[in-house]
Amino acid sequence: MATPQLTKNQTLVMDALSHSEGPMSAYTILDKLRDHGFRAPLQVYRALDKLLEYGMVHRLESLNAFVACSCPHDHEHDHGVTAFTICEGCGQVTEFHDEAIEQRLSTLTRAQNFKTEKTTIEIRGHCQSCA
Amino acid sequence: MATPQLTKNQTLVMDALSHSEGPMSAYTILDKLRDHGFRAPLQVYRALDKLLEYGMVHRLESLNAFVACSCPHDHEHDHGVTAFTICEGCGQVTEFHDEAIEQRLSTLTRAQNFKTEKTTIEIRGHCQSCA
DNA sequence: AGCAGTAATGTAATGTTATTACATCAATTG
DNA sequence: CAATTGATGTAATAACATTACATTACTGCT
Numbered sequence: 668m669a670t671p672q673l674t675k676n677q678t679l680v681m682d683a684l685s686h687s688e689g690p691m692s693a694y695t696i697l698d699k700l701r702d703h704g705f706r707a708p709l710q711v712y713r714a715l716d717k718l719l720e721y722g723m724v725h726r727l728e729s730l731n732a733f734v735a736c737s738c739p740h741d742h743e744h745d746h747g748v749t750a751f752t753i754c755e756g757c758g759q760v761t762e763f764h765d766e767a768i769e770q771r772l773s774t775l776t777r778a779q780n781f782k783t784e785k786t787t788i789e790i791r792g793h794c795q796s797c798a
Numbered sequence: 799m800a801t802p803q804l805t806k807n808q809t810l811v812m813d814a815l816s817h818s819e820g821p822m823s824a825y826t827i828l829d830k831l832r833d834h835g836f837r838a839p840l841q842v843y844r845a846l847d848k849l850l851e852y853g854m855v856h857r858l859e860s861l862n863a864f865v866a867c868s869c870p871h872d873h874e875h876d877h878g879v880t881a882f883t884i885c886e887g888c889g890q891v892t893e894f895h896d897e898a899i900e901q902r903l904s905t906l907t908r909a910q911n912f913k914t915e916k917t918t919i920e921i922r923g924h925c926q927s928c929a
Numbered sequence: 930a931g932c933a934g935t936a937a938t939g940t941a942a943t944g945t946t947a948t949t950a951c952a953t954c955a956a957t958t959g
Numbered sequence: 960c961a962a963t964t965g966a967t968g969t970a971a972t973a974a975c976a977t978t979a980c981a982t983t984a985c986t987g988c989t
Binding site: 930931932933934935936937938939940941942943944945946947948949950951952953954955956957958959 | 960961962963964965966967968969970971972973974975976977978979980981982983984985986987988989
C-alpha cells in the first residue's frame with residue numbers, strides 16, 4: 668500500500684507518536700495535541716484509523732495503546748505478522764518480525780481452513796534492564 | 799497450579815462462561831447473573847481475576863472479552879502459550895497450543911534477554927463456515 | 930467562476946470497559 | 960473470642976471508544 672499524503676490531523680497524531688518514547692493511549696495523544704487545536708477523542712481515533720490502515724502505526728491490544736511502526740522504510744508493502752515485547756517495568760516496546768512464526772501460524776490456521784485477516788502477538792514481561 | 803475450591807461468585811461466573819457458546823464481556827456476564835444477585839461490575843471482575851489466575855478462563859485482549867478454557871482436564875499444570883483463532887463472522891473462538899511457536903518465541907525473547915510473563919496470540923479472521 | 934460530489938473536520942452526546950474507595954460479612958486461627 | 964484474612968456489596972469514577980449530526984475544505988467538471 669502506497670503511503671498517501673497525510674492530512675493535518677493525521678500528521679499531528681503521527682508526529683506525536685513518533686516523538687514519543689513508548690506507546691500512548693488515544694486520550695494521552697489527545698492531551699498532547701490540545702495546543703494544536705484538538706478538542707475531542709474522535710479527532711484522534713479518526714487519524715489513528717487511517718494511520719493503522721497505512722501501516723504506519725500499530726495498536727497494542729493488551730495496552731489499549733498505539734505506537735509508531737518502527738520499520739524505517741516506507742509502508743508500501745506488507746510486513747506480515749508483527750510481534751511485540753512489552754516491558755511492564757519501563758514500558759519499552761520492541762517490534763519484531765519472524766518468518767518462522769509466520770509460517771507456523773499459517774500452517775496451523777490453514778489446517779482449520781481459517782482465513783487470517785489480522786494477527787496479534789504481544790509478549791508482556793520485563794526487559795533486560797528491568798528484569 | 800492446583801485448582802482451589804471456587805467461591806460462590808467465581809462458580810457463577812465460571813458457569814456462565816462454560817455454558818456460553820462464545821466469549822462474553824464482563825458486562826454481558828453481569829447481565830446474565832443479575833438474577834443470581836449480581837449488581838456491580840466489580841463482582842464479575844473479581845471473579846474473573848481469580849479464574850484467570852487459576853487458568854480456567856482466558857482473556858481475549860482484542861475483544862475485551864473472556865472465554866472458558868477449552869482444556870478438558872484440570873488446571874494443575876501450565877499449558878504454556880495459548881493461542882486463539884477468532885472468527886469475525888460467527889464469533890467462534892478456537893483455542894490451540896503449539897510447541898513449535900512456543901520454542902521459537904522463547905528463542906527470540908531470550909535473544910533480547912527479555913523475561914516473558916504472559917504471551918498473547920490472537921488471530922482474527924473468518925472460519926471455514928464464514929469464509 | 931459556479932456547482933456537485935467527496936473527504937476531512939468539529940462538536941456533543943453517549944456507550945462500553947475497568948478501577949478506586951470504602952463498608953460489611955464470613956471463615957479461620959491462635 | 961479477638962484478630963486476621965479473604966470474600967462480598969455498593970457507589971462513584973476513570974479510561975477507552977463510538978454514534979450522530981453539522982460544517983468546512985478539497986477536487987473535478989462545465
